[in-house]
Amino acid sequence: MSYSPDEWQAVAIAATIGKTPRRILLSGLPIVLFRSGTEIAALHDRCPHRHVELSKGKIENGEIECPYHGWRFNAAGVCTVVPGLAGAVPGYRVPRLRTVVKDGVVFVARGEPEGEPYLHCAEGQKIILKLVESSTRSTLVDTAENILDATHTHFTHKGLLRGLSNERQRVRVDVSGGPGWVEACYTGEERQHGLISRLLEGDRVKTIGRFRAPGIAELEYWGPKGLALATTFHLRQAAENQVDGIGCLIGPRGGLLDHLKSLAFRPMFRIALEQDRRVLTSASLNAAHWPEAAPIVGPLDFLRRSIEAIMAGALPPVAEKPETFYIEL
Numbered sequence: 225m226s227y228s229p230d231e232w233q234a235v236a237i238a239a240t241i242g243k244t245p246r247r248i249l250l251s252g253l254p255i256v257l258f259r260s261g262t263e264i265a266a267l268h269d270r271c272p273h274r275h276v277e278l279s280k281g282k283i284e285n286g287e288i289e290c291p292y293h294g295w296r297f298n299a300a301g302v303c304t305v306v307p308g309l310a311g312a313v314p315g316y317r318v319p320r321l322r323t324v325v326k327d328g329v330v331f332v333a334r335g336e337p338e339g340e341p342y343l344h345c346a347e348g349q350k351i352i353l354k355l356v357e358s359s360t361r362s363t364l365v366d367t368a369e370n371i372l373d374a375t376h377t378h379f380t381h382k383g384l385l386r387g388l389s390n391e392r393q394r395v396r397v398d399v400s401g402g403p404g405w406v407e408a409c410y411t412g413e414e415r416q417h418g419l420i421s422r423l424l425e426g427d428r429v430k431t432i433g434r435f436r437a438p439g440i441a442e443l444e445y446w447g448p449k450g451l452a453l454a455t456t457f458h459l460r461q462a463a464e465n466q467v468d469g470i471g472c473l474i475g476p477r478g479g480l481l482d483h484l485k486s487l488a489f490r491p492m493f494r495i496a497l498e499q500d501r502r503v504l505t506s507a508s509l510n511a512a513h514w515p516e517a518a519p520i521v522g523p524l525d526f527l528r529r530s531i532e533a534i535m536a537g538a539l540p541p542v543a544e545k546p547e548t549f550y551i552e553l
């Protein structure tokens with residue numbers, strides 16, 4: 225799965241990078257993140273001397289010290305100290321990545337991205353924002369599809385998200401897309417038959433599931449008064465079978481996520497995440513027994529081909545011709 229070096233990629237919650245360095249993976253490339261003054265630095269996690277993991281070292285005055293011979297590198301990746309050397313330090317370097325922190329999320333880019341990174345769908349509005357990190361054995365396409373797929377919720381999340389009642393509602397699904405994005409808009413499901421919605425939500429006007437390059441899956445739940453709740457997941461193929469994600473939970477101030485409700489919501493959200501993690505892991509491990517078998521793209525898998533196209537750098541098929549479906553949810 226490719227990742228464009230010129231795009232910002234969310235890689236960590238900034239609060240998880242404290243006094244010690246942290247190693248993350250970006251399409252298989254190990255990166256060390258550490259605090260240097262007010263910024264967060266990102267370098268290839270490999271000391272150029274004997275290739276030791278810099279992330280196993282420590283931070284001294286905003287520089288990272290290799291645990292083997294103590295060479296130090298600053299936020300720009302320049303070697304500043306070679307312990308024991310009497311003369312000037314030769315100009316050794318570790319490749320570095322651009323970083324920016326936006327609302328508590330660390331983004332990195334290998335190239336030169338233009339502008340600010342996109343964080344979530346309610347930027348600039350008065351909202352409550354909660355962040356979570358997760359890691360799943362899967363592929364980016366499978367994980368994004370899972371987040372945006374409504375039809376697994378009756379089973380994988382029975383009771384919690386849907387499936388509390390056997391009754392299904394006739395729902396209209398409008399699928400549209402453009403360069404780098406695709407979305408499905410669901411109307412006609414006035415109430416979602418799951419614990420979370422029953423406890424916390426009023427009437428539903430529409431639900432939108434959207435995928436954006438380079439790996440962002442977002443859900444928006446709209447009520448009569450506007451956006452009631454949204455989740456934006458920044459996914460990345462950390463390694464061949466590992467998808468890491470930063471999830472943003474967004475609710476308007478005074479709304480769902482506020483006050484007491486967020487206390488009830490967060491644990492339930494974590495349970496739902498764990499249920500998805502389990503089913504995706506199981507599918508990934510099982511699929512390895514049939515390496516030649518292609519999965520069926522069924523009539524309700526509205527977004528799959530578009531997500532695959534976007535990840536391959538192509539225009540999603542629905543960009544040419546938006547589609548409408550009627551399903552029972």
Ligand code: FES
Pocket residue numbers: 271272273274275276290291292293294295
């Ligand atoms: S391996 Fe890093 S200082 Fe020698």
Ligand SMILES: [Fe+2]
Pocket residue numbers: 370371376377380381496500
């Ligand atoms: Fe799910």
